[in-house]
Amino acid sequence: MAKKSTPQKHVSSHTGGVDLQEVERLLEFMAKHGLEEFEYERAGFRIRLRKPFSQPMGFSRAVSAPEIVVAAAPSAASGHPGSAVTSGASTAQEQAAEAGRAASEDVHVVKSPIVGTFYAAPSVGGEPFVKVGSRVDEGQALCIIEAMKLMNEIESDVAGEVVRIFVENGQPVEYGEALFGIRAHRKK
């Protein structure tokens, strides 16, 4: 869910106000010095670039994959339609990409299969279904997504340990938005 008007709400990744050429220069700088991760901040603008794990040094991959975080950026400025279009809508994708990198390759990301409102607990004020550190079985309920007044239980499709919860209680989520990171138990 990308609300461009409220970028403070959570990771807002649209490039309104971001000079893409500047990003390009930073990426070149990273490549030149062999940096895996780079964070840069100045007034009203913060950017974090990180190369994906176990990727070859192929530069074009690094351009498409880095996570771009822009804080307190003004609302989308009129851009050039022909330039690389990155909008607020890519939040889920980047979130998922981040999720993939944030932990080891064993972390499985549970994504929202529907558009709706995320609830961590079965009832208002109740205990959440799971917390970071919870062990879950395959098929165990992780949360509820409310869509058109219907409460849809979202089940884990793997057994493992919850290592990350990407969304907050009551938050609207879009299709494909990352909800949970689960480190799967290895099957022997």
Place this chain on the structure above:
Amino acid sequence: MFRKILIANRGEIALRILSACRELNVRTVAVYSEADRNALHVRFADEAICIGPPRSSESYLNIPQVISAAEIANVDAIHPGYGFLSENANFAEVCEASHITFIGPTPDAIRLMGEKDKAKEAMAAAGIPVIPGSAGVVPDEDSAKEIARGIGYPVMIKAAEGGGGRGMRIVRSAKELIPAFRTARTEAEQAFGSPNVYMEKLIERPRHIEFQVLGDKHGNVVHLGERECSLQRRHQKVLEESPSVAVDASTRRRLGKQVVEALKKIGYSSAGTMEFLREDSGNLYFIEMNARIQVEHPVTEMVTGIDLVKSQIRVAAGEKLSAVLPPVEFRGHAIECRINAEDPETFTPSAGRVTVFRVPGGPGIRVDTACYADAVIPPYYDSLIAKLISYGHDRAEAIVRMQRALDGFVVEGVKTTIPLHKRILADPNFVAGKFDTHFLERLPALEAKAK
């Protein structure tokens, strides 16, 4: 006026609706499938919500996902554009039940127009001419003779359950009637399991002419003139223009008035189009109504100076036509070429990455598009990538402007129908206004002969 509108569509029409909302100072919510992450409607909307995977049945046609998006974004209206959910009466009802205004006609009006036989009946009852024919199945040979005599030859016999030409017979005189009736019944029986046939007047060299209408929620309806849409390929319109060279001012006034009266009777309350077939002798017959904004609406906008999409949104918000529209006047001539990502000869879709996208401009040229250099045309949706519209003080000026604009329109990376349009615009019969719905079938043949 609405505070926030969800646009349940993609491509150029989503951008067209976005423009209207921007001018009306209404906030916008785009919805998109995973194939459209980098689409311009997503970029330019105030908010954007991913509603599903690329397949439209799981995203743009998925009613629960669209309604959920509307609910979490807290919109007060949904604009469906054309295609997708625009003529889905059930969707319009779900919107109503969710207290969201559906920007379109009422579910009842959509349902009526969706059932072509009922729509025809309703229009005939309201005084609109329909193609003369048997009201239902022709039971036997005696009634066949009687009905054919009543309609006048030539007539067409059609399988009731059928389609695709089988069980179809053209009858030009009384002595051909009975053998043709028998063969049609046998063919229908073999092909569709039912020998039932209809009979209808055969419209020779038909032109497709349609009237743009707009109604409000207070019982007012106006017509905004006609569009000529005879240039079609497999029932897909290719080029449209307004006005039609085959409609004179008195016909426009007379039929326009009939259309308005008929739509007032059924309480039509949004933008819509009444489609007619015109036979060579000049008679026009109603065939169906499209209860939505149409692809080719810009040609009407150009000759009337009326913003149809903004007007449609304003009447949906409850405004009266008298407040929304200036006095309706027709001035000049407009042509629209649909630029599709298709092979211009075989018409097979050409999906892929657009590498060069150079759009023409200059006097009298308008381009409605959601395409750009580096855009990827996904294979999941329709192939329209741009609408090129030319306007001139008369048809001749609109034609030369279109020719000039087509020459300056450069698209690389995918094949487009631009070369086809250049051939149409250069055809002497097109320039003379002499064509019917079979024009494009003859065009390649002419080309082959010239070689």
